[in-house]
Amino acid sequence: MSKFVFKLLGISAIGLGLVGGWFAFELFSFQRNAMNVTAEKIFVVEPGSSLSGIARRLHNAGVIEQPRYLSLVGRWRGHAQRLQAGEYRLEPGMTPLQLLDRMVAGEVVQYALTVVEGWTFKEMLQAVAAHEKLSHTLEGLDSAQIMHRLGVAGEHPEGRFLPETYHFAAGLSDVEFLKRAYQAMRALLQREWPLRAAGLPYASPYEALIMASIIEKETAVPAERAEIAGVFVRRLEKGMRLQTDPTVIYGLGEDFDGNIRRRDLRHDTPYNTYTRHGLPPTPIALPGADAVYAALHPAPGESLYFVAKGDGSHHFSATLEEHINAVRQYQLRRQP
Incomplete structure (x- = not known):
């Protein structure tokens, strides 16, 4: 073989090496440079989507310029068969590699x-x-x-x-x-039932859930939950009726018009704790974790009554006489 042929082959090899090096550099730059995303947007990968199909859609949306590069990078990294369907958030500064990694991990919106x-x-x-x-x-x-x-x-x-x-x-x-x-x-x-206070008048976790729902509806003041639970527990222990308005309202259902009246308190339903002893048959609302905790850990004390003060909080009383005075102070004086 002549020297000319060897020289030609050498030049060709160098050329191929340069082309290969340039292409490798292109792929490296493509996967690590930010995509054309100027504002956050959602990209949906449908079930059964192929990597090449995803690449074409991203190209058509103007997000990437070289869809073939995305397919090559995905296959080289073994991502092609691991992409998960779902909604993905495209963000300014995100690279194609980051997007592929997100799709493989299933980090959907x-x-x-x-x-x-x-x-x-x-x-x-x-x-x-x-x-x-x-x-x-x-x-x-x-x-x-x-x-x-x-x-x-x-x-x-x-x-x-x-x-x-x-x-x-x-x-x-x-x-x-x-x-x-x-x-x-x-x-x-x-989790909480085995940790409950000793001697509570509940036969089951469900009864504690019923109590928690009443506590949830009675106060919006977190610090009062345990105290209200204590009042209701003591009333149950003494055989007193709970006499709590939220149970009456729940029992009225669609008939409740926003105002509770004396006739409502006398209207007997399974949920009327003015006419019936004990807990109502079911919860009356969805209680939060804090209300559940209060039902299982009522505050000690002697209070048997409470009345709303008009500011979201309540006045607690140990005797009926004190309670009547509190009603006069906080309720009757506000009535027109």
């Missing part, structure tokens, strides 16, 4: 829904039904049918779901959301 302390089961269902990122499958079902769908047929739903903020990916079903809230309350009771 998280949405939130807060179940509020003191809501009823009906109010929680309305909030769930209104959330556009949940998948809705329960429309038209009554409470019994919903509890059957949750796998707890026969249970009354009120109070069974823990109020807190839940995060989830788009498309989570309303059934799965409710299961999470249900399991959270169940776990809370299982």
Whole structure:
């Protein structure tokens, strides 16, 4: 072979090496340089999407300039078959490599829904039904049918779901959301029931849950929860009726117009603790963790009565005479 041929082959090898080096540098730069994202946006990866299809969509959206590069980088890193479906947040400064890593890890956009302390089961269902990122499958079902769908047929739903903020990916079903809230309350009771104060007049964790729901509706002042729990526990121990307005209101249901009257207190329902002794048959709302704790750890003392002072707090009394005077001071004087 002539010297000319050797020289030509050498030049070709150098050229190929230069091209290969340039291409490797291009890929390296592509995966680590920021994509064309000037404002936060959501990119949806549908189930069954291929890496090349994702790359084309990102290119068509103006996010990347070289879709082939993204496919090559993804395959080289072993990501092609590991990308997970869902919504992904594209942010200014994000690189293609960061996006691929996010898709492999399934770090999808998280949405939130807060179940509020003191809501009823009906109010929680309305909030769930209104959330556009949940998948809705329960429309038209009554409470019994919903509890059957949750796998707890026969249970009354009120109070069974823990109020807190839940995060989830788009498309989570309303059934799965409710299961999470249900399991959270169940776990809370299982954890706190064995730690309860001694001698409480509850036959089961469910009775403690009923008490917690009453405490939740009686006060918005955190410091009062244990004291109110103490009043109700002492009344139960003495065989006194609880005489708490929120249970009456719950028993009235749709008939309650916003004002509780004497005739309402005399109107007997299973939830009227003015006409019936003991706890109502079910919770009357969704109690938060603090209300559950208060029900299981009531404050000691002698108070048997309390009356709202008009500022959200209550006056506590140990005797009926003191209570009557407090009613005159805080309630009757405010009436027109």
